[in-house]
Amino acid sequence: xxxxxxxxxxxxxxxxxxAGRRADWVMASIGLAILIVAMGTLISVFADLIHSxxxxxxxxxxxxxxxxxxxxxxxxxxxxxxxxxxxxxTIVIVIPLGVAGGVYLEEYAPHNWISDFIEVNVSNLAGxxxxxxxxxxxxxxxxxxxxxxxVLVAGLVLALLTLPVIIVATREAIRSIPQELxxxxxxxxxxxxxxxxxxxxxxxxxxxxxxxIVGLARAIGETAPVITIGAxxxxxxxxxxxxxxxxxYLNFEWLNAPxxxxxxxxxxxVSRPQAEFQVNAAAAGxxxxxxxxxxxxxxxxxxxxLRGRVQ
Numbered sequence: 001x002x003x004x005x006x007x008x009x010x011x012x013x014x015x016x017x018x019a020g021r022r023a024d025w026v027m028a029s030i031g032l033a034i035l036i037v038a039m040g041t042l043i044s045v046f047a048d049l050i051h052s053x054x055x056x057x058x059x060x061x062x063x064x065x066x067x068x069x070x071x072x073x074x075x076x077x078x079x080x081x082x083x084x085x086x087x088x089x090t091i092v093i094v095i096p097l098g099v100a101g102g103v104y105l106e107e108y109a110p111h112n113w114i115s116d117f118i119e120v121n122v123s124n125l126a127g128x129x130x131x132x133x134x135x136x137x138x139x140x141x142x143x144x145x146x147x148x149x150x151v152l153v154a155g156l157v158l159a160l161l162t163l164p165v166i167i168v169a170t171r172e173a174i175r176s177i178p179q180e181l182x183x184x185x186x187x188x189x190x191x192x193x194x195x196x197x198x199x200x201x202x203x204x205x206x207x208x209x210x211x212x213i214v215g216l217a218r219a220i221g222e223t224a225p226v227i228t229i230g231a232x233x234x235x236x237x238x239x240x241x242x243x244x245x246x247x248x249y250l251n252f253e254w255l256n257a258p259x260x261x262x263x264x265x266x267x268x269x270v271s272r273p274q275a276e277f278q279v280n281a282a283a284a285g286x287x288x289x290x291x292x293x294x295x296x297x298x299x300x301x302x303x304x305x306l307r308g309r310v311q
Contacts, residue, residue: 046286046289048282049282049283049285049286049289050282050286052278052279052282052283053279053280053281053282053283053284053285053286054283055279055283056279056280056282056283057283057286057287061073061075062074062075062076062280062283063075063076063077063080063287064077065077066078066235066236066237067079067234067235067236067265067268071274071276071277071279071280072276074269074277074280076262076265076283076284076287077238078235078236078237078238078259078260078265079260079261079262079264079265079284080262080287080291081238081239082151082235082239082259082260082261082262083220083261083262083288083291084291085151085155085239085242085254085259086151086154086155086158086226086259086261087155087158087216087219087220087295088155089151089152089154089155089156089159089255090155090158090159090162090216090219091216092155093155093156093159094158094159094162094163094166094212094215094216095166095212097159097163098162098163098165098166098167098169098170098211098212098215099166099170099201099208101122101163101167101170102166102167102168102169102170102171102173102174102208103170103174103196103200103201105118105119105122105167105171106170106171106174106175107174107192107196107200108192122164122167122168123164123168125163125164126164126165126168129224130161130222130224130225131224131225131228133157133160133161133225134157134224134225134226134227134228134229135228136157136160137153137156137157137160137225137228137229138228138229138230141153141156141157141229142229142230148256149229149230149231149232149258149259150255150256150257150258150259151239151254151255151256151257151259152255152256153229154225154226154229154231154259154261157225157226157229158219158222158225158226161215161218161219161222161225162215162216162218162219163215165211165214165215165218166208166211166212166215168211169207169208169210169211169212169214169215170204170207170208170211172207172211173204173205173206173207173208173210173211174200174204176204176207177200177203177204181199181200181203182195182199182200184199185198185199205303206303206304209299209300209302209303210303212299213296213299213300213303216295216296216299217292217295217296220262220288220291220292220295221263221288221292222263223261223263223264223267226261226263226264227264227267231259231260231261231264232258232259232260232264233260233264233265233267233268234260234268235258235259235260239253239254239257239258239259240253240254240257241254242254262284262287262288262291263288265284266281266284266285266288269281269284
């Protein structure tokens with residue numbers, strides 16, 4: 001009887017293990033299929049844009065000319081420079097604030113109804129439509145504070161748009177750190193800030209960078225917020241250079257300069273009836289995707305380097 005019971009238990013165990021493996025195989029197959037569909041869609045769109053915009057992509061003047069009423073002379077100089085400057089402002093503002101907010105909510109904020117209320121609202125803000133942030137920036141920064149339609153305001157509105165994503169990603173990255181690491185740091189005599197700064201944040205940096213990648217990739221392609229605050233659709237000059245030859249070598253006048261960005265330039269060209277402008281829009285789309293992939297690739301490289309140091 002004992003042998004029969006052991007055999008029955010073994011068969012039941014094998015059945016459970018087999019069912020688990022089949023479930024794992026099904027879920028892995030579904031995930032792989034979704035990944036193939038997503039990557040196939042991206043590659044097909046990218047290939048179609050390259051095919052449509054190839055005549056302008058191979059034209060060096062396309063990258064160094066300002067927009068023009070003649071499609072053959074139009075370029076994206078002001079657009080890609082404006083996008084780069086706006087994203088620079090966004091990165092400088094949102095990453096320190098997002099990480100600091102996530103660290104405070106996860107490590108320092110008291111666990112009461114106020115912190116729960118803040119947590120729920122931060123999570124909800126991550127899904128708010130971008131046009132709402134544009135209206136907020138228009139009423140607050142442009143009309144109330146009189147900051148104008150400038151690079152700084154565009155960076156602020158995109159920082160507001162990205163901030164909830166980075167806060168949530170920072171909190172999740174910190175939560176993934178084992179409690180034993182904190183206890184070991186406290187046992188060595190570290191205080192709360194030393195534990196967070198020297199142990200928790202270095203271990204959580206890969207996850208934090210993942211959140212930053214997602215948030216900034218969304219921000220670089222946003223059109224509604226920057227249109228709402230008054231970004232120009234046609235601009236034939238560049239903001240002042242951030243660097244200068246004279247002391248103090250840094251120039252902040254570009255923060256208050258008018259601007260345009262790549263998505264707005266594409267929208268302007270797509271809305272025109274001439275087929276030549278459609279070619280320009282396709283070429284600009286390729287450049288925007290390359291800028292996004294380059295930014296994400298750099299962040300992924302830094303993330304893996306930091307993850308290797310942590311291990």
